Amino acid sequence: MMENFFLGAALFLCLLVLPCLYRAIVGPTIIDRMVAIGAIGTKTLVILVLMGFLYERVAMFIDISIVYALLNFISTLAAARYFEMKGDI
Amino acid sequence: MDSTNIITIVFICTGCFLFMTGSIGLVRFPDFYARMHATGKSDTLAVFFCLFGLAIYHGFTIDSIKLFLIAVFVFIANPTGTHSICRAAFRCGIKPWVGEEEKS
Numbered sequence: 563m564m565e566n567f568f569l570g571a572a573l574f575l576c577l578l579v580l581p582c583l584y585r586a587i588v589g590p591t592i593i594d595r596m597v598a599i600g601a602i603g604t605k606t607l608v609i610l611v612l613m614g615f616l617y618e619r620v621a622m623f624i625d626i627s628i629v630y631a632l633l634n635f636i637s638t639l640a641a642a643r644y645f646e647m648k649g650d651i
Numbered sequence: 652m653d654s655t656n657i658i659t660i661v662f663i664c665t666g667c668f669l670f671m672t673g674s675i676g677l678v679r680f681p682d683f684y685a686r687m688h689a690t691g692k693s694d695t696l697a698v699f700f701c702l703f704g705l706a707i708y709h710g711f712t713i714d715s716i717k718l719f720l721i722a723v724f725v726f727i728a729n730p731t732g733t734h735s736i737c738r739a740a741f742r743c744g745i746k747p748w749v750g751e752e753e754k755s
Contacts, residue, residue: 563652563656564656564659564708567660567663568663571663571664571667571701574667575667575670578667578670578671578674581674581675581677581678582674582677584678585677585678585686591683591740591745593683593736593739593740593743593745594683594686596736597677597683597686597687597690597736598677600690600732600736601673601674601677601690601694604694604695604697604698604725604729605670605694607698607721607725608666608670608697608698608701608702611701611702611705611718611721612701612705615705615708615709620709620714621713621714624714624717624718624721625717627721628717628720628721628724631721631724631725631728632724632728634728634732635724635728635729635731635732638732638735638736639731639732639735641736642732642735642736642738642739643735643739645739645740645743646735646738646739646742646743648743649742649743650743650744651740651743651744651745
């Protein structure tokens with residue numbers, strides 16, 4: 563019963579990636595695209611943990627999502643620093 | 652349907668709802684700063700709700716504590732990333748939207 567609920571929640575989050583992809587493609591400036599990718603990154607984090615519960619390997623998937631959260635954060639900072647130094651969007 | 656399942660379902664449903672509002676805000680808002688404001692806040696709280704619900708479902712184990720640590724880390728990291736992106740955008744000269752209906 564709960565597995566079906568987790569599967570439904572994960573599928574719903576996958577569907578929510580589509581508007582972010584729309585913004586990533588259309589986004590007038592480069593930083594809009596970065597915001598969209600960041601939003602997709604946080605959704606992927608939760609989808610990963612939900613998959614961990616679906617596949618009964620919670621410990622492994624939690625470690626994967628920890629690394630993913632860290633990488634998402636660091637890439638956002640690095641890109642923001644790069645655009646700040648570059649000076650034009 | 653004991654109580655932990657109900658609590659988990661409630662938490663994850665609110666988390667998914669907040670993710671939905673964040674995505675809709677990302678598409679609908681007219682200006683970069685408004686989009687940044689929409690996704691930055693709602694995604695952080697949505698991750699917290701989802702992970703907290705899953706931690707409750709998983710009971711009191713090491714993994715639940717790790718899940719809670721991820722939620723706390725996202726609570727700290729996401730606003731920081733949002734701030735750095737907004738500062739970069741502002742320094743690159745993106746002007747906030749001032750109300751006239753312009754097609755972005």
